[in-house]
Amino acid sequence: MRTENQKAWFFVLPVLALVAFNALVPMMTVVNYSVQETFGNNQFFWEGLGWFEQILRSDRFQAALGRQFLFTALILIIEVPLGIIVALSMPRKGFWVPVCLVLMALPMLIPWNVVGSMWNIFTLPQIGLLGYFLNDVLGVNYDMTQQPISAWITVVVMDVWHWTSLVVLLCYAGLVSIPDAYYQAAKIDGASPWSVFRYIQLPKMKTVLTIAVLLRFMDSFNIYTEPFVLTGGGPGNSTTLLSIDLVKIALGQFDLGPAAAMSLIYFAITLLVSWVFYTLMTKDDAQ
Amino acid sequence: MAQIKLSNLRHSYFPTPKGPEDYALKEIDVTWRDGGAYALLGPSGCGKSTLLNIISGLLTPSEGQILFDGQDVTDLPPDRRNIAQVFQFPVIYDTMTVGENLAFPLKNRGVDSATIKRRVDEIAEMLDVADMLDIRASGLSPDNKQKISMGRGLVRDDVNAVMFDEPLTVIDPHLKWKLRSKLKELHQRVKATMIYVTHDQTEALTFADEVVVMQEGEVVQIGTPVELFERPQHTFVGHFIGSPGMNVLPCETNGDRAVFEGHEVILEGPTQGEGGRTDLGIRPEYVDFGDTGIPAHVTKVSDIGRHYVVSAMVGNTALKAVTEHDVPEPGSQVFLQFKPEHSRVYRDGWIATEERAQ
Numbered sequence: 327m328r329t330e331n332q333k334a335w336f337f338v339l340p341v342l343a344l345v346a347f348n349a350l351v352p353m354m355t356v357v358n359y360s361v362q363e364t365f366g367n368n369q370f371f372w373e374g375l376g377w378f379e380q381i382l383r384s385d386r387f388q389a390a391l392g393r394q395f396l397f398t399a400l401i402l403i404i405e406v407p408l409g410i411i412v413a414l415s416m417p418r419k420g421f422w423v424p425v426c427l428v429l430m431a432l433p434m435l436i437p438w439n440v441v442g443s444m445w446n447i448f449t450l451p452q453i454g455l456l457g458y459f460l461n462d463v464l465g466v467n468y469d470m471t472q473q474p475i476s477a478w479i480t481v482v483v484m485d486v487w488h489w490t491s492l493v494v495l496l497c498y499a500g501l502v503s504i505p506d507a508y509y510q511a512a513k514i515d516g517a518s519p520w521s522v523f524r525y526i527q528l529p530k531m532k533t534v535l536t537i538a539v540l541l542r543f544m545d546s547f548n549i550y551t552e553p554f555v556l557t558g559g560g561p562g563n564s565t566t567l568l569s570i571d572l573v574k575i576a577l578g579q580f581d582l583g584p585a586a587a588m589s590l591i592y593f594a595i596t597l598l599v600s601w602v603f604y605t606l607m608t609k610d611d612a613q
Numbered sequence: 614m615a616q617i618k619l620s621n622l623r624h625s626y627f628p629t630p631k632g633p634e635d636y637a638l639k640e641i642d643v644t645w646r647d648g649g650a651y652a653l654l655g656p657s658g659c660g661k662s663t664l665l666n667i668i669s670g671l672l673t674p675s676e677g678q679i680l681f682d683g684q685d686v687t688d689l690p691p692d693r694r695n696i697a698q699v700f701q702f703p704v705i706y707d708t709m710t711v712g713e714n715l716a717f718p719l720k721n722r723g724v725d726s727a728t729i730k731r732r733v734d735e736i737a738e739m740l741d742v743a744d745m746l747d748i749r750a751s752g753l754s755p756d757n758k759q760k761i762s763m764g765r766g767l768v769r770d771d772v773n774a775v776m777f778d779e780p781l782t783v784i785d786p787h788l789k790w791k792l793r794s795k796l797k798e799l800h801q802r803v804k805a806t807m808i809y810v811t812h813d814q815t816e817a818l819t820f821a822d823e824v825v826v827m828q829e830g831e832v833v834q835i836g837t838p839v840e841l842f843e844r845p846q847h848t849f850v851g852h853f854i855g856s857p858g859m860n861v862l863p864c865e866t867n868g869d870r871a872v873f874e875g876h877e878v879i880l881e882g883p884t885q886g887e888g889g890r891t892d893l894g895i896r897p898e899y900v901d902f903g904d905t906g907i908p909a910h911v912t913k914v915s916d917i918g919r920h921y922v923v924s925a926m927v928g929n930t931a932l933k934a935v936t937e938h939d940v941p942e943p944g945s946q947v948f949l950q951f952k953p954e955h956s957r958v959y960r961d962g963w964i965a966t967e968e969r970a971q
Contacts, residue, residue, distance in 0.1 A: 507700040510671050515765060516692040516721035525706045525717075 359586035377587035387588065389563070390571040391595075394547060397567055400482050401489075401546040406539060408486070409493025414527070416498055427498075430491040438488075442555025445484045449556075470557065474564035481553045481565055488552065489542060496538040500531035536607040540600055547596055568592055615681040615773040617645040617668065617806060622677035624663055630675070637663045639830045641677070645808070645823075650800050652809045652821035656853070660830040661810045665776050668808065670694045681773050692721075697766020698776045702783055703758035705750045712737070712746035715764050722769070736768045739802065740795070756788045760795070767803060774806040781816060793819060814854050826850050842896075844968070848959045851894050857922055860900070860932040864893040864958065869966075871958050874928035876907045879953040882967035889961040897922065899955035900934035902941065906948035911941045925949070 360377055362370040381387050416426050436444070451457040451469045460468040470476040504526060512522050550569040553559070559566035559574075566574075572592065576585035622641040633639055638660045645651050653661040666672040668679060670691035678687050686694050706714050715733045724732075737743040740760045745753070750761055759780055766775050777796075781789045797820060800807050809820050817824050818838040826833045826841065826849070834846040845851035851859030864873040871878045871893045878893060909925040909932075923934045923941060927949070934949065941947045957966045 505702060507702060507704050510666075510669075510691070511698065511700060511704040511762065511765075513671065513691045514669065514696065514698050515718040517717070518721065521721065525708060529707045 356586045356589055359582045360590055361583075363583050373583060377583045378591065381584055381588045381591060386571070390566055390568050393564075393566065394568040397482070397549070398543060398546045401485055402539065402542060404482070404486050405490045405493050405542055406535070409490050409538065410497050410531070410535075412490065412494045413497035413501055414523070416494070418502060427495070430494050430498075432491075433488050434491050436488075438551035439555050441484065441488050442552040445480065445487075445552075446556050449480050472561055474561060477557050477561060477565050481556060484552055484556060485546065485549070489545065493538045493542065496534040497531050500534040501527060504530045532607070536604065539607065540603055543603060544596060544600060547599070615806060616647045616683075617774060617808075618680040618683070619643050619664075619668070620678045620680060622664075622667065622674050622679070624660075624667060624672065624674045624676075636675075637830050638667075638674070641832055643825065643832065643835060645806060647682075648804045648806055650797075650807045650809070650820060650822045652811060652817035652824045653827060654811060654814060654817040654824050654853070655827035656812055659827045661812075661827050662778055663830075664827070665698075665778055665808065665810050668774070669696050669698045669776055671698075695769065695771045695773045696776060697763075697769070697772050697774075698778065699759065699763050699766060699780045701779045703755060703762050705753070705758050705761060707749075707751040709750055710747055711742060711750050711753070711761055714750045714761050715746075715768050718765050718769055732768050732770070736764045739767070739799065740764050755783045756785070756792055759784060759792065763796075763799075767799065767805075772805050774808060777807070777809040777811075779811050780809075781811075781813075789816075796820060814856075818854070826853065828853075843955075844957075844964075845894065846964050848892060848894055848962050851896070855896060855898075857897055857933045857935075859894050859896045861959070862893040862895070862927075862930055862932060864891055866891050866958055866965075871956070874907075874930055876927070878907075878951050878956050880956050880958060880966050881954050884958050884960075885965050885967060886960050891965070892959045892962075894957045894959050894964075895932075895951050895955060897933040897935040899952040900932070901950045901952070902934070902936065902939060903948050903950045906950040909947050909949050911943050911945050911947055914940055914943055 361373055361375070363373045364370050412430075416430075417423055433441075446454075448454045449456050449470050451461055451471070457468065457470075460466045467473075468476050470480040508526050508530075509522065512526060517525070548569055549567060550573070553565050553567060554570055554573075557565045559570045569592075572585060572588055575581050575588065619641050622638060623636055624638040625636045627635045630636055641664065653664060655661050663672065667674050670686070670689060670693075674687065678685055680686070681694065691698075706717060709717065712733055715736055716729045719729045719732060733746070734743070737746055740763070742757060742760060742764070745757070750758065753761065763775075763780070766772060781792060784792055793816065796807075796809075807820075809817065811817050818841075821838070823835060823837055824841055825835045826847075828847075828849045834841060834850045836846075841850055841854050845854065845859060848859070848861045852861060862873050864871040864878070866872070866884045867877075869880050869883045871880055871884075871891075873893050884891075907927055909927045911923060911925050912931070913924040915922045915924075920935050920937045921940045923936060925932060925934065925947065932949075957964055959965060
């Protein structure tokens with residue numbers, strides 16, 4: 327019989343207390359709000375799952391959720407391949423390595439609301455450099471404050487500008503860890519550049535790529551600051567993503583019950599999709 | 614399969630080498646016959662891996678030519694040279710099965726699938742991995758991985774040469790021996806020219822018909838294991854090969870005698886040349902104990918299993934002797950006798966005595 331030492335659990339206790347204090351307790355207040363109705367004066371009335379039903383059935387939530395999935399899908403479809411391509415074309419050694427790395431890291435160092443303001447000023451029609459250039463020099467009809475399509479393009483391009491670097495840096499880290507012998511063996515085996523990518527580089531990047539996809543999914547799915555500063559969710563509701571809508575309900579209309587229910591649904595979806603991604607991307611390793 | 618000739622080969626990692634010290638390889642001129650098994654032996658940094666990469670085409674030499682069967686391949690890329698290389702760390706395509714790994718070089722060259730299957734089965738059987746063909750290669754043990762990377766080289770029937778770059782580094786000691794005999798067996802079956810780079814003398818001497826000993830970018834001696842042991846051309850070879858290595862003892866010369874710590878030693882033959890630093894070279898195996906001879910003081914006796922290594926001092930010079938019985942006590946006085954046919958003088962490191970005609 328093997329006796330197990332259970333004392334190790336005591337070392338986990340402080341972390342557990344910390345997590346309980348900063349995550350579980352606030353979360354439980356949200357759960358508390360999501361099943362009750364309040365009219366102030368600290369008076370609460372039991373509501374059951376009513377708010378959940380109301381949110382899930384509402385056209386407004388479904389539309390925001392649809393926009394959110396569209397946004398995240400676009401972000402992943404653009405940023406992941408682009409990040410891989412940029413990482414592959416970066417130099418592996420020499421003078422340009424640190425230069426490239428610093429240039430890549432720069433966008434990520436800028437605070438989110440500053441990114442939003444920058445792109446707002448940059449793309450405003452007539453005033454902004456890009457807005458002016460597109461409208462008055464190239465003659466393209468572009469106005470992200472009035473046209474939903476222009477607004478969407480701007481929001482997506484802004485995110486690509488801000489966050490592709492993350493994918494690039496993670497992939498680059500995976501690429502430089504491949505020993506030279508692999509490339510030499512591939513050369514001797516007569517492998518084409520595509521085979522080298524498919525059978526050496528991609529498998530070796532897989533772990534970091536899983537992390538990159540998960541991070542980009544969660545961040546883009548929960549995105550708030552940048553589109554809020556850039557478009558404020560407009561024109562109309564066209565760029566009102568889930569978190570922007572949530573803040574409108576919670577702080578604009580002060581509907582705490584529905585907002586709490588929506589937060590929990592939002593959280594559940596993020597968790598579920600992350601789990602699906604993770605399971606799909608790591609299922610080969612288990613064999 | 615081919616004869617490999619390296620002609621006036623020099624290589625420097627600097628774009629404009631100034632002196633001989635800038636060269637990783639200085640003046641290599643050797644010919645290796647078709648189907649031979651050769652080992653490149655030398656300490657780390659002696660240029661043996663550089664030489665290997667030049668032969669396989671991963672590096673282009675600064676000067677000189679590489680000829681395969683008389684044909685100049687100096688500027689050909691690795692995949693057009695028809696060589697195979699096994700690296701220090703096993704290179705495996707992780708996402709493929711063992712079978713797909715073995716088939717990969719053939720697939721890349723557009724070989725038809727029936728031939729691929731036949732060759733893969735043949736090689737798998739030769740390497741004892743036939744039962745693993747359908748499993749993922751990433752889960753294999755290091756020795757099996759190394760076998761697969763070897764197999765990827767052997768699967769092509771047009772290979773001119775197979776090169777090994779310290780292939781047993783990551784293999785467990787008890788499997789090293791097995792894999793080494795497998796290599797030897799493979800060499801007899803496929804009859805390809807094989808070049809084996811190592812810093813381990815046992816690996817080199819057991820694998821190769823002929824060993825190329827390198828030091829600081831130069832070939833010091835090429836010879837069979839017996840030649841390297843019996844008549845080292847350079848003190849480096851004498852010291853590097855053998856365990857313990859050859860005794861290198863400072864001496865004066867006097868015709869066919871050497872004077873070492875005031876004692877005369879008879880040499881294998883007359884000494885050539887003049888000046889420079891002279892050393893007496895004698896292997897511990899050829900130092901005997903007797904009733905007369907050079908007086909020495911025993912400092913240490915090590916039992917290393919098959920025999921004893923006796924460390925002794927003659928005057929201020931330390932030397933070693935190997936003996937199987939009649940082991941002296943540490944601290945005792947003994948008389949040493951050097952076998953004349955194995956006593957040689959080296960001038961500035963290079964052999965300076967002539968072999969006496971038999």
